[in-house]
Amino acid sequence: MKTILIMRHGEAGPMQANDAARILTSRGHAQAAEMGQWLAEHYPPQAVLVSPYIRAQQTAQAVLQSNPVSFEETCQDIVPSGNAAVAIDYLETLISMHDSLDTWLVVAHMPIVSYLVDQLVPGEMPIFATAAVAVIQYDPETLKSELVKLATPAT
Numbered sequence: 001m002k003t004i005l006i007m008r009h010g011e012a013g014p015m016q017a018n019d020a021a022r023i024l025t026s027r028g029h030a031q032a033a034e035m036g037q038w039l040a041e042h043y044p045p046q047a048v049l050v051s052p053y054i055r056a057q058q059t060a061q062a063v064l065q066s067n068p069v070s071f072e073e074t075c076q077d078i079v080p081s082g083n084a085a086v087a088i089d090y091l092e093t094l095i096s097m098h099d100s101l102d103t104w105l106v107v108a109h110m111p112i113v114s115y116l117v118d119q120l121v122p123g124e125m126p127i128f129a130t131a132a133v134a135v136i137q138y139d140p141e142t143l144k145s146e147l148v149k150l151a152t153p154a155t
Contacts, residue, residue, distance in 0.1 A: 002095055003043055004120065004136040004145070005105040007035065008113045008128035009051075009059040010153075019080070020053045028055065031131035031153040032062035038151060040066040043135060045105035047071035047098065049091065051078045053109065059131065060107045069105075071098055078108040084115035095140055120145040129153075 010028030024032065039045060044067050050060040052074050064072070071094075077087040087106075095104060106116065110128055117134050118125040124147045126134060135148040 001102075002138045002140055003103040004091070004138050005039065005043055005045060005103065006113050006116050006134040006136065007059070007063070007105060007107045008110060008130060008132050009053075009055045009107060010035075010062070011130040012055040022053070022055050024055050024058045027155060028130065029058070029062060030155045032059040033065070034153045034155050035131045035133055035151070036063035036066040038153075039063060039105070039133065043103055045069055045103045046101040047094070047103070048105040048107065049073055049075040049078060049094070050107040051109060052076060053079060056107045056109065060105075063105065063107070067105075071101060075106075078106060078112055078116070080109040080112055082108075082112050084112055084119045087112070087116060088119040092140070092143070095138075117147060121147045126150050131155075 010031040011025045012022045113128050114125045129152045132152045138145045
């Protein structure tokens, strides 16, 4: 079994013309750090895929301060308007190529984080609070998954 962690970025500044350039607020940084510590204690990631958008990159950086990983990649498929089916196909390919890595973190945005969960666990499409993490148990042999929990920061 593998663990897939789907995480929404921390709280970001207000909408602007260039959505990709939005940055985390101070609360967003605190949320990301809090969830990074929670992950370190419960589900330490070994690999991470992160959206190229700045707020997701900042979230991943905060999480990785508590969780050094063996594999890290920026993934163009997990932007807000990305195709969740394509992203999951890519993630499953990476998992099969890196069999020694058991815990994968994906840092992205609404609404794609909800769609990613639904791709893995059909019928489950949670609404993510900022910096929330969905914990999914994934069997790469059968491609079956189970949503174990949705954790949210206290901040």
